[in-house]
Amino acid sequence: MSENKVDLIELLEYVDPAMLNYQEWVNVGMALKHEGYTVHDWDEWSQRDPGRYHDGEVEKKWNTFQGTNSPVTGATITQLAKDNGWHSHYSDDDNSFLDWGDSFIATDVDKGYKLVKTDWVMGKEIKEPTEQNWNPSNEVVKYLEALFAPGDIIGYVNDGYLHTKGETEKWLPKAGVYTKTAGEIIDGLRRYQGDIGAVMGDPNPNSGAWIRFNPLDGQGVKNDNVVDFRYALVESDNMDIAQQNEIIRELELPVVTLTYSGGKSLHAIVKVDAVNYPQYQERVDYLYKIVEKNGLRVDKQNKNPSRLTRLPGFIRGDKKQFLVDTNIGKASWEEWQEYIEDMNDNLPDPESLADLFETKIELAPELIGGVLRQGHKMLIAGPSKAGKSFSLMQLSIAIAEGRQWMGFNCTQGKVLYVNLELDEKSAKMRFIEIYNRLGQGHEHVSNIDVWNLRGKTSPMDKLAPKLIRRAQKENYIAVIIDPIYKVLTGDENSAHEMANFTNQFDKIATELGCAVIYCHHHSKGSQGGKNSMDRSSGSGVFARDPDAILDLIELPVTEDRYMALENEAICKVYYDAIQKYNPGYSDISLDDQFSKKQMQHHLMSAIHAQPILKEIEDQKIVAIESVRQATAWRLEGTLREFPKFKPVNAWFKYPIHILDESLQDIKLEEDPKENWRKGTKKSNESRAEKSKRELEEAFNVLSEDGGPVDVNQIADYLEIARNTVYTRTKKHNGFKIEGGYMSKNKQE
Structure with missing residues (x-):
């Protein structure tokens, strides 16, 4: 053996045969034989695994090693030893004892x-x-x-x-x-x-x-x-x-x-x-x-x-x-x-920009075109009736299938949808309904994984490591958490506590290399006169932390617009019925297709069977109800990585959002409390008073005859964390919490 050649027998002191599978054990024997060692060396080492060692088996296997064009060499044993802590004594670098892959932390x-x-x-x-x-x-x-x-x-x-x-x-x-x-x-x-x-x-x-x-x-x-x-x-x-x-x-x-x-x-x-x-x-x-x-x-x-x-x-x-x-x-x-x-001062050294224009900078790829990069964070904010959960499911489908969402192109890949609110079967049914309504097929539905945690949630600081552990081998490009108030830790009005909370999203994004997307609720009142920093409920940390904030703001729809939609929906019901029951009828002009009166005339001319007409009338009633249930929304964005995009307008027609740029002429309602920003007097209601008022409102709505109310119901009504209910109650002398129920103090 040359002076600088490693003794493989010494390296085997670092390798426990009991921790190897059969093929790894065989590879050690083949490497020893290739490097000129004896069967006795392999046999002696193998005896360290008495649970699997059998006398004579080593020699029998050794004799089958005849050599190949691509032999197993001593490098195999060297790597096994490195994996178990061995380091070369011949390195001049005193730090060579570490060989995990030279992590950047250790270098610092x-x-x-x-x-x-x-x-x-x-x-x-x-x-x-x-x-x-x-x-x-x-x-x-x-x-x-x-x-x-x-x-x-x-x-x-x-x-x-x-x-x-x-x-x-x-x-x-x-x-x-x-x-x-x-x-x-x-x-x-x-x-x-x-x-x-x-x-x-x-x-x-x-x-x-x-x-x-x-x-x-x-x-x-x-x-x-x-x-x-x-x-x-x-x-x-x-x-x-x-x-x-x-x-x-x-x-x-x-x-x-x-x-x-x-x-x-x-x-x-x-x-x-x-x-x-x-x-x-x-x-x-x-x-x-x-x-x-x-x-x-x-x-x-x-x-x-x-x-x-x-x-x-x-x-x-x-x-x-x-x-x-x-x-x-x-x-x-x-x-x-x-x-x-x-x-110790372990901060990185300043970096020279001398080669700034010579070195190509590779930015993270875009997940949502012009909105969000992979590995970054996005917040979708809006009131409870905005269909945020439906929108997030629609986004999950867009990523899984590589389609558009709200008019933005999405990169195709695997997505994890963390469902904190719906029971398992209801969540699956929603995905089916959205897929069917979109009508574009479900070829890549296997790209969506759902983690159903209703009734099993824990605070975000506890949930994050469990999520990372389960997701680290799946190569998700996006993790969607819906809704976050279910996992809030601390008081959402505390900047310090909310900074600790949102740090968990950083951990998920960093460890998994994926985008983290979550939704939060708006504060009470009209959002038209506010900027994105002020719309989300609670601490401003929610607005400062994400790389992209998308706000869903409800548009005030006039009765005339609803009447126009009704007319359009009725015309479509009549037209589809004629095409189905009398496809040879061809007297409908393009103008007639948009006139309820003319389409009703064509319907009566084309179809005479009363049962069919009764069925069509029922369909018309359903269509009108659907129109009246629809709400109009404007999606605005505040982006860190991209220029501001033109607001997107859409109807939320259960269960999906449908783009409609004809809504762009609608002006947003302004919150009277926000008029002070334009020179009028600011509302005198403090944050504490607002908190007190909202707590009283929730209790009065949920309580039966003034009796106790489950804290979880209060939290769900206000869309805040359970801990925040406790915090607000402590500051309100009129209420107390005992055994998980909130009630009025007797002196009140």
């Missing part, structure tokens, strides 16, 4: 982050339990309760096998158990009065015990079997235990459990709370860089989410594995990262 960390003066670390001693107070069962219970929920499936190993390499012997873990929940083990230990062997199997005091620090799916122990990327492991053995303890605490790491391994290191289980595997990689990059900068040379093979760590409550040789501490440092990853960033 190179600029500083030296928080601990390692030359002055004296050490903080740990206290080993005495024989009198050594309670192994309590150690296990306390550890599991700190890390896991009762229903979490965990993986643990309390037996090992002795691995010999030359004169070196090392105890390595066997396959272990990965189908029990934390709650089952805790209950069992209490039921059997701390008998660990009866609950977890008899331990091997020579090898100690291990546990996987993230919950599993019960199907295996690979990274793919991890169901929640909560924690990362920080382990270092390059300094004494007391110094490790001090540095971990000085760094304020968000440590859930700190365990003495029974060897040379402490094992710190650190909160990372990643929403998916890529974010886990970035956060572990960041974490490892920080601790490296501050003196802890971490063990790189532990960075995968399915790795094993030492489980307290067991004996390892002549040492105890015990819990040193729980819940130390910062309370969360976000708090710790903010602390780290506050301690």
Whole structure:
């Protein structure tokens, strides 16, 4: 072997055969044979998976490897080792120990982050339990309760096998158990009065015990079997235990459990709370860089989410594995990262524009032509009767089919419609009705996924990571959330709370690389005299946050216009009936087609059967009702990325919006309260008074004989979050909330 050639046997120390599938195991054997190693090398390594190892199988398989024109080489083993934390010792770059794909966060960390003066670390001693107070069962219970929920499936190993390499012997873990929940083990230990062997199997005091620090799916122990990327492991053995303890605490790491391994290191289980595997990689990059900068040379093979760590409550040789501490440092990853960033200037350097005109700038592709780019955010605002939900479903269809929506071209792709309001069957029926009314077919309806969450919603900060986790493999180009008041967190009139709320849309857009589209309701009153910044209810954050704001504003329709529509609808009913029942009738001129009187004359001339005429009369009545139910709307936009577009006018004729530019001559009604903008006196009603008035109005409308009203009904009526109802009630002395119901105070 040349001086600089990597020893593949050393690399295999980083690869656990129990975590590989059959083909990966075979590839390791083929690579070893191609690179000149022996069957004994493959056999010895394969024995580390006693659950699947069978004597003689390795040699039998080895003899089938005859070589090919495209052989499996040592690069396969090198990559497997890299995936499990190995790094080359021949690199001149001291930062080469990280190889997740060189995340940008980790690169930024190179600029500083030296928080601990390692030359002055004296050490903080740990206290080993005495024989009198050594309670192994309590150690296990306390550890599991700190890390896991009762229903979490965990993986643990309390037996090992002795691995010999030359004169070196090392105890390595066997396959272990990965189908029990934390709650089952805790209950069992209490039921059997701390008998660990009866609950977890008899331990091997020579090898100690291990546990996987993230919950599993019960199907295996690979990274793919991890169901929640909560924690990362920080382990270092390059300094004494007391110094490790001090540095971990000085760094304020968000440590859930700190365990003495029974060897040379402490094992710190650190909160990372990643929403998916890529974010886990970035956060572990960041974490490892920080601790490296501050003196802890971490063990790189532990960075995968399915790795094993030492489980307290067991004996390892002549040492105890015990819990040193729980819940130390910062309370969360976000708090710790903010602390780290506050301690260091990690802002990007100014960027020169010297090559501005030489380098082509690739903007995100347009999702809605001239309105919204992929990866950006759009808010549709309007009153409750504007048909916002129908419009969003119509938009979902336009994206799925690659058609126009409100006159704008849409890019075709997959879309996720998050349904927070309708029951599952009603939502499906609406899509069917809209598709049928559009009359353009449903060839690509499979591009639409609906996530039905009525009755199952949670606040947006809790919903966002769950949405990201489910959507990350689907390549959605748009996520539509309808309506947002169902998931509002905090008071919608609070700029700070609403900024935190809308930040969740940024997370979804960034993690999934898709557009996020959501709807919100207008404030009360006429919207004609307002600008888009003032139309949405609540804090102005709603207007400042999106990249595109589309406002649906109702148009005042005169009786003359409705009469004209009635005439048009009746003429169409008569014309369609003649074409159906007497297609040979050809006396209808173009002018006659638009005259109710003339079309009625043609109808009586063409059709004589009374049952058919009765049926046509019923159709006419339905057509007139449909006209009277229709409402007219103007769509205006405030855009960050594009110039302002000409207002779009449309009728909302259940269940779709139909463009009609003849409505463009209608002027919007102005809210009298907005006249002060033009020089008249401003309304004296304050925001608090308005809030109080609206609360009273909702209660009076919904209450029966002044009795209590469900808070959810109040929230739905006002189209605000449930929390906002509580906030408003606290500020209103006339009402109180008890047991989820709002009622009047007795003194009122």
